[in-house]
Amino acid sequence: MRTPEEQLEWDLCKNDCVYFLNKYLQPEKYSPLLADFKLYPFQEDVLNAVERGEFIVINTSRQMGISTILTGRALWKMLFNDSYAAVFINPNLVQGIRHIDMIKDFYNQLPKMFQIGLERPTNKRSLALTNGSSVSTFSPKTGSCSRAFDEIVFDQASYIKDLESIVGAAQPLLYSGKNKGKMIVTSCLYKEDWFTQMCRKAEKGDFDFTYIKLPYWVHPKRGRAWRSQQDKDVKPDYAKLECDCSYVFTKEGVLVPLNDE
DSSP states (O other): OOOHHHHHHHHHHHHOHHHHHHHHOOOTTTOGGGTTOOOOHHHHHHHHHHHHOSEEEEEEOSSSSHHHHHHHHHHHHHHHSTTOEEEEEOSSHHHHHHHHHHHHHHHHHSOGGGOOOBOSSOBTTEEEBTTSOEEEEOOTTTOOOSOOBSEEEEESGGGSTTHHHHHHHHGGGBOOSSSOOEEEEEEOOOSSSHHHHHHHHHHTTOOSSEEEEEOGGGSTTOOHHHHHHHHHHSOHHHHIIIIISOEEEOTTSOEEETTOO
């Protein structure tokens, strides 16, 4: 039984993912850069756009914290919704398990009033709460079970082999009841593939999904000096891909802007 003060806090968190993550997400274990974690304005915008959309493509510069906030968001959805099922699909199972580990750690760091209970036993690939909500991961090489999901997240999507066929196979797994399922596809640019095709459509205005583009300069701590250093740390062509979100290699190996005709 919650006290009136606890119930007020519960309601504030339930109604506002940004409030919940700013107050209770503690991801510094995964990077010293995340100590004293607070969402940047562009991260808040991403969360709000994701909540409104059903099919979301996020073209992001590297190390923008998108994987972290989507992981925290998954926990938020699980805590405040009964029988909410989310799944993370990564280029390999090890990366997917890392998402599950993060959610477990975030859950264990929460005040007791939010720890509604874990279903036992737990395993490396999944976490289930006593309200029926769960999160899991599976390897794109082995496929998934036949169950339905409320949310499917493809992380580092452009690094997933045969991405188009895997996305196509995952779409029938989205729950189609009262609340439509949500698919989130996020990645840096890497090569010509289905992800790049979606970004090209969005850049040309020919799209019917939510498109979010996060070049390096939307991050308040990244300016021209930071960008210049990236050219020194990696090849300039790859820095354009990983930082600027506007260039990609064609099949001929030529680097061109996404909106190039």
